[in-house]
Amino acid sequence: MSTVITVQGHFTAWYPAERATVRLAVGFDGAKREEVLASASAAVQTVTDSVKRLHDADAGPVTWWSSDRIRVWAQRPWNNEGKQLAPVHHAAISISVKFKDFDALSEWLAEIANVPGVQVNGIDWTLTEAKRTAVTTEVRSRAVRDAADKARVFAQAIGLANVSATAIADPGMLGVQGGGENPAPSMMRAAAFAAPAPGGASFDFTPEDIEVAVSVDARFEAS
Incomplete structure (x- = not known):
């Protein structure tokens, strides 16, 4: 039995992580729609130009990137006396950039940190598909x-x-x-990082190992 x-x-x-995908947000707000949109467009152009210089799907250091369309909207806030104020216009866009060279990533982060309206929301660390x-x-x-x-x-x-x-x-x-x-x-890890000190040349971050x-x-x- x-x-x-x-x-x-x-x-x-x-x-060890083999790829790093940076998640960026570009955003502006203000009283005039045209000025807000122009500022956002200029910042996006600066960022995408810097990405295109580094992009090579095979050799890197950037192997892939994407961005959505600029979203523009308005809202009328209220003050603490219950009065509705003049419209505030907003413009925002999300950009993702994948790096295979982490030294190049560090230098690029330091570069875009000086672009007005740009915020780094995080870095996702992954393995290659193979x-x-x-x-x-x-x-x-x-x-x-x-x-x-x-x-x-x-x-x-x-x-x-x-x-x-x-x-x-x-x-x-x-x-x-x-x-x-x-x-x-899911084989992905997010990493915290610190902005460079004034006059610094790169961001300080530590890639996390991927747990499988x-x-x-x-x-x-x-x-």
Whole structure:
């Protein structure tokens, strides 16, 4: 008579970031729509010109970038006496820029820090698609091995020596309620950074390693 053993395997690994995507916002507001729009357009032009100089999809340092259209809108604020004031016009745009060269990224951040209206909202650190595929395969394999090792320990604890797998699945697909990670995890980390000191040449930031974590559910028969 065989005994059914159901376990969950886990494995986590960390890898150095290979790409950094900067998230920028350009925004202005003021009483005159034309002036606000002109200021935003000028700032966007300065930023995109600097990006185009660095852009090369293969060689980098910028491998990809995108921007949306400038959004312009107006609102009438209220003062603390309940009176509605004259319209305030706003213009904003979001820009994303992906770097493969982190030294070039640091220098570029210092450059655009001097552009009026530009705000850096964050940096997302990722792996390349090829690296992500390779490490996901490895981490999934290690998670399955962890499940098999766990099943053998359980079997040996009750005096059983022969263990064979009957089912392996993503978490929850065997009807087991577990707290494992998503089998296809997001491999992205955000990093904080500091603006350069006056007269400084670059931004100070530290790329975060990318955590790749996988869980699997597995069912074994032991005899």
